[in-house]
Amino acid sequence: MDNQTAPASSAAQRDELVAMLGVIASQIHSAMQETDGPATTLVETAHSLAKATQTVATCLFDFSGSPARVFQDLMVLHDDLHSRAGKAATAIQFHDRLAQCLTHVCSNLTSLAEFLASSDQPKTAAEWAQLRERVRSTYSMEEERALFDRLNKANSPEEQQQALEKHRNVAGGTGKVELF
Secondary structure, three states, X not given: OOOOOOOOOHHHHHHHHHHHHHHHHHHHHHHHHXXXXXXXXXXXXXXXXXXXXXXXXXXXXXXXXXXXXHHHHHHHHHHHHHHHHHHHHHHHHHHHHHHHHHHHHHXXXXXXXXXXXXXXXXXXXXXXXXXXXXXXXXXXXXXXXXHHHHHHHOOOHHXXXXXXXXXXXXXXXXXXXXXO
């Protein structure tokens, strides 16, 4: 739907609302799917740290008998911990992305509620354009803006559904974080 075109009927207004709710629902769906990988990484890292403390304790007890073996064990431990620490830091960053996405959802739900509650009269083209811009302006990730634009340019509910399905398939990469 073109941003300059007024929804002519309650059906058109409903389609506008459906498009915006589709973006919001897709955000929630993607955010929830993304939690599995990073959470697994954090659990694995916590277990590795527990094992590392056991290795350090064993090495300290063995130090008097075989310093060369202890050194080698500690170097292997160091390399493993160093690698896992980087993975853990990346896994923690997913939380920021999740919180950001869900903050957008909350903000946009509030905007929609305010918009719908503002008047019982049909909304004008300018009001719809202002709402679309307000919702779109909350998005900080290009992927969100692109989905919003695709859904709002769709000419039918079927095209909107196709755009949502495409987004869900692309967003299925769990635990991938865009570093910022």
